[in-house]
Every structure is written in C-alpha cells, then in structure tokens.
Amino acid sequence: MATLLDEYFSDRAATWAGEGLGYQRRPANLSEGVILLVDVDGSTAGIGGLRHVPSDSGSWWEVKHMYIRPAARRSGLGRALIDALEAEARRLGATDLVLDTHHSLVAAVSLYEGAGFRATEAFNDNPNATRWFRKPLLPRP
Numbered sequence: 001m002a003t004l005l006d007e008y009f010s011d012r013a014a015t016w017a018g019e020g021l022g023y024q025r026r027p028a029n030l031s032e033g034v035i036l037l038v039d040v041d042g043s044t045a046g047i048g049g050l051r052h053v054p055s056d057s058g059s060w061w062e063v064k065h066m067y068i069r070p071a072a073r074r075s076g077l078g079r080a081l082i083d084a085l086e087a088e089a090r091r092l093g094a095t096d097l098v099l100d101t102h103h104s105l106v107a108a109v110s111l112y113e114g115a116g117f118r119a120t121e122a123f124n125d126n127p128n129a130t131r132w133f134r135k136p137l138l139p140r141p
Contacts, residue, residue: 033064035049036085045072046077048084050062099133103130117133120134
C-alpha cells in the first residue's frame, strides 16, 4: 500500500500542471477511513481511500488518493474503483460523497462526471485542488 501511495504522489509531482510553488505532498489521514486496493491477477493495480469530512448537512465522505497504475489505465478499473468507493461510503452511512481534483487531470474529471459527480463549492483548503465535486447518495431500494 505504501508503495502505491508513493507512486501516486510521485506521479502527481511529475505531471503537475499547477501554478505557484508546485505540487504539495499532503497525505490524507485515513486511519479512521477506508483504503481499497485494486487487484488484477494477483498484482495490485490501484488504490483509493475514503475519509469522513465534517459537514453540517449530513455525513460526508471524501474520496482520497485515487490512483490506477499507468499500465492499467483505460481498462475500466478507475470506474470500478470509484463505484466500489461509493458502495463503501453508502455502507458507512454517507449522505454525500465528495472529492477534489486539479483541472489538468482531464481523464479524472471525466471519470468523476461520468460517475454522477457534479461541481460544487470548495469544501477544503487543498492547495493542489482547483475543482471540487459532490455526489448526493440517495437511499437505494
């Protein structure tokens, strides 16, 4: 798991298209959250986490450090991971799933919008983020 998170942060720093000082490594505290690993044929291909976010309007859970290794991208694993994270958030009683990203991550933005996330106001002060998304999770029958 630590190797994947290191790859995630290295990839973000290497491809950073932000303004200012550059990408700031800010690992999320997931000790009271959830980490899901993506396994393909016995090899770990990706990672994603969830953490609870304080909110006055329900139980919000935030997607953190979602990463699919480059060799496994464009295979549907990103969508499978975001769907699994959503299912886990529902299991935890989330009313909303939120995330932040950078506008230069075009494929990620497309993935999130395709999964039903919509642009929202900033809910954190992440210096690496330029876009924030929210998906209300309505009870499913």
